[in-house]
Every structure is written in C-alpha cells, then in structure tokens.
Ligand SMILES: Nc1ncnc2c1ncn2[C@@H]1O[C@H](COP(=O)(O)OP(=O)(O)OP(=O)(O)O)[C@@H](O)[C@H]1O
C-alpha cells in the first residue's frame with residue numbers, strides 16, 4: 001500500500017491531462033458476489049487504494065472473473081456494498097475499464113478503430129482520436145498493425161490491442177482478467193514490463209487477475225488470494241516490479257505462503 | 265509483415281481464372297442449345313416441346329419488345345415497385361427485428377401479432393391490399409414489402425440474439441450507452457445475419473411483385489407476361505420470363521455484393537476444399553518476383569475464391 005504514494009508523484013510529471021488521470025479507491029464491504037442463486041464469493045472485505053496495483057490469484061473457477069465483472073458493474077453484488085471513492089457503484093462506466101479474459105475486440109473494426117472507440121464515446125474529436133489511438137498502439141508495439149482486423153493478428157497482439165483500448169479511455173481503474181494468460185514465458189515477461197511501463201504515469205488503480213503466482217508477485221503492490229468461495233488473504237508484496245527481488249527472502253517466503261494457501 | 269499492413273481490409277479481389285468464367289458461359293450456352301434443339305425438332309416424349317417457342321423465336325420477340333417503349337415502362341414500373349417495397353422492408357424489418365430481440369416489451373407487444381401474420385403468404389394479402397389502399401400501385405408495393413419484411417425481421421432477430429455478449433459488455437465498460445451499443449455493436453455484429461435475410465427477402469419480393477402485377481397490375485413485367493398469355497403469345501411470355509430472371513439475378517447480386525462488401529471483416533478459413541497446388545507459379549524462377557509480393561498472393565486468392573462462387 002505504501003507504494004501507492006510512490007506512484008502518485010509520477011503522475012504529476014505526465015504532460016497529458018494530469019487532472020483527468022487519477023486512481024480511484026474501490027471498497028468492497030461484506031460483499032457477496034456471483035450470479036443470482038449462485039453466489040461464488042461470500043463476505044468479501046477488500047479496500048483497494050488509489051493508484052495501487054492489486055493482483056488476484058486463485059484456482060480456476062474460484063471467482064476471479066466474477067470479482068472483476070462485479071467491480072466493472074457488469075454484475076450487481078448479491079449482498080453487501082461496493083463503493084468507488086465512497087460512493088456506491090452506479091452501473092458500468094468508462095472510469096473502470098475491463099480487459100476481458102476472452103477476446104473482446106470488435107472483429108469488424110481494425111485495431112486502430114477499436115482503440116478509437118472509447119475515445120469516440122468520450123467525445124474526443126475525430127482527428128484527435130486518430131492521433132491518440134495511433135499513439136497507444138505504438139506504445140504497445142502495434143504501430144505496424146494499426147489497420148489490421150483483429151482476426152488477422154496473433155493472440156498476443158490482440159491482447160496488447162485490448163490493453164491499448166482499455167488505457168486509451170484514460171480510466172481511473174483498470175481491471176485486467178488474465179491478460180497474458182495465453183502467452184509463453186518470454187513474451188509474458190515482455191508484456192509485464194510493457195504493462196509496468198505503460199501504467200507508469202497513468203496513476204490508475206489496477207486490479208490484475210492471474211493464475212501465475214510469480215506474475216502476481218512481480219506486478220502487484222499487494223496480492224489477494226481467492227479460494228473456497230472466500231477471499232482468503234491480502235498480502236503486501238515486498239519490492240514490487242523489481243526483477244532483482246526474486247530471491248529476496250521476504251519475497252521467497254511470501255511465494256511459499258501463497259503457493260501453500262492455493263494448494264489447500 | 266509490414267508491407268501488407270496498409271492494405272488490410274481493403275485488398276483488391278483478383279478475378280477468378282478466365283477458365284471459370286468460360287465454364288459459366290458454356291453452361292448457360294449449353295442450356296440454351298438444348299432448348300433450341302428440343303423445340304426446333306418438336307420433340308414430344310411425354311414432355312411436349314412442339315408448342316414451345318424456340319430460342320430464336322424468343323430472341324426475335326425480345327428484339328421487338330426492347331425497341332418499343334412499353335417494355336421499358338414495364339421494366340421501370342416493376343423495378344420501382346420492388347425497390348420501394350424492398351427498401352421499406354429492409355428498414356422496418358431490421359428495426360423490428362432489433363426491437364423484438366432487445367426489448368421484452370416490444371417482444372410481448374409485437375411478437376404474437378408478427379407470428380400470426382407471418383404464415384400468411386404475401387400474395388394472399390391481395391384482397392387486403394385492395395381494401396386498404398386507394399390504388400393498385402400502393403397495394404403492389406405493400407405486398408412486395410410484406411414478402412421481404414418477415415425474412416428480414418426473423419433473421420435480424422436471430423442474429424441480434426446470437427451476438428457475443430462480451431462485445432456489448434466491452435462497450436458498456438467504455439461508458440457507451442444504448443445508442444452507442446446499437447450503432448457500434450448490434451447493427452454491425454448482426455449484419456451477416458441481416459444480409460442473409462435480405463438475400464432471401466429480395467427473392468420472395470420478386471415472386472410477389474410479379475404475382476401481384478399478374479393479378480392486379482397496370483403495366484409491369486408480370487402484368488405484360490400475363491397479358492401475353494391471355495392472347496396466346498408464347499414468345500412474349502418467354503420474353504417476360506427472361507426479363508424477370510435477369511432482373512431478379514441483377515437485384516439479388518446487388519444485395520449479395522453489398523453484403524460481401526459490408527461483412528468483409530468476417531474471419532475466413534484458409535482451407536480450400538479440393539485446392540490443388542499450382543506448381544507452375546512457384547517453380548518459375550525466371551520471373552523476378554519480390555518475396556513480399558509472392559507471399560501476398562495466396563492470401564488474396566484464398567479470400568477471393570469463395571466470393572465468386574455465387
Ligand atoms: N455465465 C455464467 N453463468 C453462471 N455461472 C457462471 C458463469 N460464469 C461463471 N460462472 C460460475 O462462477 C464461478 C466462478 O467463475 P469465474 O469465471 O469467476 O472463475 P475464474 O476464477 O475467473 O476462473 P478462471 O481462472 O478459469 O477464469 C464458476 O464456478 C462458474 O461455474
């Protein structure tokens with residue numbers, strides 16, 4: 001949590017629209033999540049600080065996507081309360097962008113047109129849209145593919161385009177559902193660095209779902225463990241986003257803890 | 265990799281090999297030849313071709329007609345009727361289909377009515393049209409409209425219901441509202457299905473416009489064809505039929521091509537059944553083709569292939 005204050009000064013240094021780009025605080029109080037008649041997570045208490053990167057790990061089917069969909073207001077909470085900066089969530093909004101686990105690019109739009117969409121919704125003028133979309137695509141290394149249709153690029157390129165689309169709308173919170181799930185270890189490490197790079201300066205709050213413990217420990221300021229229909233624990237991560245911290249004893253101990261709690 | 269990028273989605277369709285066009289023309293010519301042989305020899309083997317006009321009779325009658333003014337009046341009358349009816353059906357069918365698929369209230373209010381009216385053949389609505397409309401003209405347009413309306417409505421409804429939910433959810437989490445979802449997700453996503461309905465619709469529209477003209481028209485290809493029949497002018501009847509065939513083919517090709525153009529984003533398999541490797545091209549090192557150009561060729565032909573089958 002302490003790192004949230006480390007990130008915030010950086011966003012002041014960003015030239016573009018510093019006032020519109022801030023993190024947001026998301027709080028779940030005694031929340032029950034899931035679909036009607038089928039609760040998946042019960043009694044979740046979680047406070048996600050502004051600008052924090054919270055990673056979420058848990059076995060398949062434990063409700064990670066359910067948590068993100070609830071935070072994006074695509075699913076209403078079954079009980080309890082979910083607040084954004086102290087106000088209850090009122091429907092989906094551009095402030096909380098969701099990067100879906102499945103491919104959610106619109107297949108009839110080129111990558112650039114997909115990235116332009118949140119800008120169009122945000123009433124950015126047409127010429128400005130184009131420039132910003134190209135910038136975002138270049139930032140995720142897709143400048144050469146801006147005019148390709150999604151099905152003409154690789155799976156990893158689609159995921160990067162989704163990342164660009166989510167960030168282009170300058171959301172205050174980015175909810176990411178296993179965005180690097182289908183990638184090999186090498187590309188995945190590259191994407192993690194890219195993500196850190198791209199997030200730097202946006203100041204956005206990030207909830208990052210993954211089933212890869214190492215990824216969770218690298219990216220997150222904190223890691224939330226889900227399992228058995230509950231939020232098992234939330235742990236602070238020592239030296240986040242530091243590749244040299246792998247053999248840090250505190251990190252090793254945390255990794256062991258996380259793996260054992262996932263094993264049960 | 266960077267070379268083909270700027271052309272993506274706007275690639276030119278290369279023409280199919282000349283041999284395929286030749287084959288199509290030959291097939292048509294063979295059918296005409298068979299007709300000519302059967303009729304000029306007055307073949308009477310259970311099927312009786314002795315009274316049948318020959319191809320040359322029809323061709324002469326056609327030439328006569330085309331040089332007269334009536335033929336073109338008939339043609340433009342029929343075309344105006346079908347275009348008006350069909351466009352109305354396209355707009356209202358898509359609107360109705362989207363409404364019924366997306367709104368429970370609309371489904372409850374309109375659903376039963378539509379289901380009851382749908383099984384009635386459009387041509388059976390002639391009495392209704394006569395009662396309702398001040399002139400035959402509007403009646404015929406109404407019947408044409410009804411014919412195309414239901415196929416368009418039903419396929420729009422189905423394809424809107426079959427949309428991948430995550431597309432809509434993505435736009436929701438970008439802050440998009442109802443209209444944005446309608447314009448950016450529902451309509452483009454349902455387009456392949458909508459064009460399925462439009463293709464069926466234009467076909468039934470022709471059937472109904474011709475039938476309606478036969479029953480109650482003044483001018484129009486169907487009216488003229490029926491007139492020729494009542495005065496036992498068989499070559500004239502065939503001129504009418506050929507005209508209907510050609511017009512129908514033109515209009516449905518227009519719909520088909522428009523549909524292809526608008527749904528070019530649909531992913532296609534690169535698998536081509538029965539495709540043979542063409543060694544002549546790849547084995548010819550004499551032509552100094554740059555590598556980039558050569559790698560583009562297969563993707564271009566692969567996509568063009570099924571676009572030319574109909
Ligand atoms: N559309 C749905 N309708 C009903 N139940 C669902 C639906 N999607 C998921 N569930 C149920 O909710 C539970 C949690 O699903 P969820 O998608 O949140 O899991 P997850 O943690 O994201 O898993 P994974 O790591 O495999 O993506 C599952 O047990 C699943 O059966």
Ligand SMILES: [Mg+2]
Nearest residue numbers: 064065101177
């Ligand atoms: Mg999931």
